[in-house]
Amino acid sequence: MDKRKFGNTSLTIAPVIFGGNVFGWTLDEQASFSILDEFADAGFNAIDTANNYSYWVPGNQGGESETIIGNWLKQKNNRSEIVLMTKVGGGFGGDSKLNTTAAYIIQQAEESLKRLQTDYIDVYQTHYDDEVTPVEETLRAYEELIKAGKVRYIGASNFSPKRLVDSLEASKEHQLPQYSSLQPEYNLYSREKFEKEYRDIALKYNLAVIPYYSLASGFLSGKYQTEDDFNQSARSGGIKEQYWNDRGRKIVEQLQEVADNKRVSVSAVALAWLLAQPTIAAPIASATKAAHIKSFVEASRLRFNSEEIKNLNEASNFYIYE
Incomplete structure (x- = not known):
C-alpha cells in the first residue's frame, strides 16, 4: 500500500489511521486484536489513541485503549512497523480537568x-x-521527552486558532519542538470550522492534518438513508438531530450516487473525499468489523474525476446554509 509523508517528519503512513477509542469500549481485547490484525494485514500502519480512552465505560478508569494496543504490539512483536500516536491533556471524566502543564505531561x-x-x-x-x-x-515538556528518546514528534488536537499559532510561533522563537500534525474535527458535513479557521494555518506551517469524526459518528457511512434508519439504536437519535436536515440528506444522496458509480462503499467515498483535500495526511476512522477495513482499503485506492469532486463539494457546501 502506498504511504504518505507525514508533514515535516520522517514518518510515512498509510492513508487511513485507526481510531483507538473503540478499544475497551465497543471491542474487548480479543475482538480488538482481531480487528487490529485485519488492519495491519491490509497494509495500514498507523494507530491513534489517548491516555484517557475509554474512561467513559462503566468500571473503566482510562488507559484501557493504550493497554490493549500495548498487549497487541507485544503479542505481534511489530512495534517497529507501527506509527503509534497517543494524546495527553484531556480529562478523565467527573471532576477531572484539562491539563497541559509540564509536570503532568x-x-x-x-x-x-x-x-x-x-x-x-x-x-x-x-x-x-x-x-x-x-x-x-508545554513545549518544553515535549522537548524533554524528545531529548530522552521517549517521543519522536508532537501534534496538536483541540486548540483555538490563536493558541495554535502562538504555540507554533513560540517553537520558532525559542527553538522548541514544533507541532507536526493537527487533529481537528473534519468531514463532508463538518467542514466550516476547519476550512475557515484552521486550513490556512495547516498550509502555512506544513501541518499533517489527521481529522477525527471522519465519518461524522457513522452518519457518512451509508447506514442512514431514510427516517426509519435512525430507529436502530438510542445513539441514532443524536445523530439524526445533528445531521439529518436538508444539507445532510443532500450529502448522503451524493455519497450514495458516487459509491454506486464506483462500486465501493459509501464510507470509502467519504474517506476518499478527505484524502483529496489539501493538507490532509490521513483521516482517523474506527472499525469494529472486517467490512470496515475493506472500506479503508477502497478509500486508499479511490480516485475521483473533477465532476465527482464538484458534486460532493456542492452537496456539502455550507455557505448557502449560513
Missing part, C-alpha cells in the same frame, strides 16, 4: 509508555489545550 507520558509497552511514542499529541498553561511550558 511528563508524568502521563511515563504511564502511557508503560501501558503501550514501548520505549517511545511516534507522535505525542496535546489532546485538549487547557488555555491556561503557557505554551512554552
Whole structure:
C-alpha cells in the first residue's frame, strides 16, 4: 500500500489511521486484536489513541485503549512497523480537568509508555489545550521527552486558532519542538470550522492534518438513508438531530450516487473525499468489523474525476446554509 509523508517528519503512513477509542469500549481485547490484525494485514500502519480512552465505560478508569494496543504490539512483536500516536491533556471524566502543564505531561507520558509497552511514542499529541498553561511550558515538556528518546514528534488536537499559532510561533522563537500534525474535527458535513479557521494555518506551517469524526459518528457511512434508519439504536437519535436536515440528506444522496458509480462503499467515498483535500495526511476512522477495513482499503485506492469532486463539494457546501 502506498504511504504518505507525514508533514515535516520522517514518518510515512498509510492513508487511513485507526481510531483507538473503540478499544475497551465497543471491542474487548480479543475482538480488538482481531480487528487490529485485519488492519495491519491490509497494509495500514498507523494507530491513534489517548491516555484517557475509554474512561467513559462503566468500571473503566482510562488507559484501557493504550493497554490493549500495548498487549497487541507485544503479542505481534511489530512495534517497529507501527506509527503509534497517543494524546495527553484531556480529562478523565467527573471532576477531572484539562491539563497541559509540564509536570503532568511528563508524568502521563511515563504511564502511557508503560501501558503501550514501548520505549517511545511516534507522535505525542496535546489532546485538549487547557488555555491556561503557557505554551512554552508545554513545549518544553515535549522537548524533554524528545531529548530522552521517549517521543519522536508532537501534534496538536483541540486548540483555538490563536493558541495554535502562538504555540507554533513560540517553537520558532525559542527553538522548541514544533507541532507536526493537527487533529481537528473534519468531514463532508463538518467542514466550516476547519476550512475557515484552521486550513490556512495547516498550509502555512506544513501541518499533517489527521481529522477525527471522519465519518461524522457513522452518519457518512451509508447506514442512514431514510427516517426509519435512525430507529436502530438510542445513539441514532443524536445523530439524526445533528445531521439529518436538508444539507445532510443532500450529502448522503451524493455519497450514495458516487459509491454506486464506483462500486465501493459509501464510507470509502467519504474517506476518499478527505484524502483529496489539501493538507490532509490521513483521516482517523474506527472499525469494529472486517467490512470496515475493506472500506479503508477502497478509500486508499479511490480516485475521483473533477465532476465527482464538484458534486460532493456542492452537496456539502455550507455557505448557502449560513
